[in-house]
Amino acid sequence: MIYDAVSYPQNRLGLPVFGGVVLLHGLVLAGMLHYQSAAVKPEMTVAMPLTVRWVTPVEDPKPEPVVEPQPVAEAEPESLPLPPPEVKKPSPVKVKPKPLKKPKPVVTQAPLQQKPIVTPAVSAPVQPAKPAPVKAETASAPVEAxxxxxxxxxxxxxxxxxxxxxxxxxxxxKLRVHVSTVGKALSVQLFKSSGFSRLDDAALTAVRNWRFVPAKQGNQSIEGWVIVPVSFKLRS
Structure with a gap:
């Protein structure tokens, strides 16, 4: 933006002083003008115009960023292939020649006299021994429940x-129990109910875990059956 201004000379004398001066010199000037052929006009001094300019501040250019050079990765040295190991050639094995056996002299033997062949006599077949009969005492022994x-x-x-x-x-x-040879209950069956299922179930549960003396026949343990009564009664 530009602003122009022009300055002009100003008269510093006051009006009264100016009037007195004019009056004193009026007569002198009148005579002089008569003789002067032409009047010289004073020149007007014009001051140089004052120019005010609005200068927009110019920003300094920003410095360009310094780009650091990237480090160059050093190439790893290539590993050279190792030379193949030297293979030692096996030393030749010396084979000793076997000594030749001397041939044995051939002895001519006189022909042997053949002995007469004796045929053994065939005996009658032997019958296998029969097992001893089982004692009747064991079979007839009473069974103990x-x-x-x-x-x-x-x-x-x-x-x-x-x-x-x-x-x-x-x-x-009443329960019917099948007892094994070692005294365990193989099976437990309800032989007669008490009339109440809760009592029957309680008896079955307990007797299944009982131990028994196995049945015996003589001195031998055998499997057997036994009736087990279980009584449920409240005290009065």
Whole structure:
């Protein structure tokens, strides 16, 4: 933006002073003008115009970023292949020649006299011995039934169901038990019910874990069956 201004000379004398000067010199000037052929006009001094300019500040150019050179990766030295190992040639094995065997002299033997062949006599076939008959005492020995009331067995009593005690259920359960040769219960069956299923189930659960004295025939243990009665009764 440009602003132009022009300055002009100003008269510094006041009006009264100016009037007195004009009056004093008026007469002198009148005579002089008569003789002068022409009047010389004073020149006007014009001052140089003042120019004010709005200069937009120019920004300094930004320095360009310095780009650092990237380090160049050094190439790894190529590994040269190792020379193949030297293979030692096996030394030749010297084979010693075997000494030749001297041939044995051939001895001519006189022909042997043949002995007469004797045929053995054939004997009658021998019959195998028959096994000894089983003693009739073992077969005829009485069978002793299994037992469950031996003191050393320590069989626990069945648990009286709580519901049955509240309802005052009582009765006798009879179970048919198949006992093995080692005294274990192979199977337990309900032979006669007490009339209450809770009592029957309690008896079956207990007797399945009981130990028994196996049945015997003579001195031999055998499998057998036994009836086990279980009584449920409330005390009065």
């Amino acid at each position: 299994p037992r469950f009331n031996a003191a050393y067995l320590s069989n626990p009593a069945p648990v009286y169901p709580r519901r049955s005690r509240m309802l005052e259920e009582e009765g006798i359960v």
